[in-house]
Amino acid sequence: MKLSANLGFLWNDRPLPDAIRAAAAAGFDAVECHWPYDVPASEVKSALDDTGLRMLGLNTRRGDLSVPENGLSALPGRETDARAAIDEALSYAQAIGAGAVHVMAGFASGADAHAAFVANLAYACDQAAPLGVTILIEPLNRHDAPGYFLVTTDQAVDIIRRVDRPNLKLMFDCYHVGRTEGDVTTRLAALLGDIGHIQFASVPDRGTPDHGELNYPTVFAAIKALGWDVPLGAEYKPGGPTDPTLGWMAEAQKI
Template structure:
């Protein structure tokens, strides 16, 4: 089993290039991040080349973070900003060799928001296809992100069907699915053709995966049996130093 370090949570007390190096030293096979835009792409690319790691993906900007925004693509009236964020993410991904972009929907659960999300995703997929990039959408659970547009994998599958683009995939986060839908393994089996990336963390506390309501030894075995070979994203919140949270890599991996 291969693993990717999500540097939005792991080693996030370090500059991104140093976090990439720390992930390599810890034995991760790849890295991924949230919002790297304050770091020059050339510095990130240099760290990736130095370590030999691939950056699997990054997120579009959230919008006005101080106002509590968490994505723009499902917000009617914000299309210009949403598409500028998509263009920015594509440009950054190309510069560092990332292949996936998580297009963040934002807080809006209206019918109009759904139409806006589909239209912005159509734009994202068209622009991303020019660079052979995959666009990802991720349901966020109501406990962590109340009011977020995309809440379940069922809803995500409907959006993917409406957009109809071959480069639009589901970011399947076992943590969010576990909190919202419960049966992670059944949903993995059912949704496998739609999945572009898989992430994990313990349920319900979003900590390392070696405890909690989900038996990740079983989940990882099932993922492997399904023929999944891309590194799984460790997107959990360490309780303390990241290096002290990594025992699961040997006990579960």
């Protein structure tokens, strides 16, 4: 399997350009991140150019962290803020050559939230299409993000159908799906045509993928059998320095 290091969790004890270089040294095929906005895009682009790695994607800003907020696009009445965050993310993605932007929904519920999310996603897709950027949406599990608007893959697919844009895809995080829905390999196969990116971590502790409820050699083999050849996102919490936690990589890369 090809692997991408999610630098929101891995090597997050150092500046993002240094984390990119660390991921390259460790043998990852690509990188991805959460919120890179405090780092000039030119510095990130330089690190990507130096290492030859691609930045697969990044997130829109969460909003006001003192509240806290966890995305803006499903918040009724916050369309101006949501679309500013989308514009910012697309601009940053274009500057560093990232192929996808995860548009975060936020803490919300109900019909008005659904309508706001659909409208903001349509805006995001229309702005992203000329740039060749994919828009991603990701269900988050109720244990880690109680109150988050987007919870299940069925809900995500319904929204994808309603928005009806070819560049809107599902971010399928095996960890979140494992905690909320289970039956991960069956859901991967059923949803393959809607998936734009796949991430993983152990269930339920979100640690390295070499323990827990999911047998990742089986999951990775199933993903390969589906013909997926894009790097999978290692989005796990190392619980300390990242390098000592990478023992799982060698076997995963053989699959």
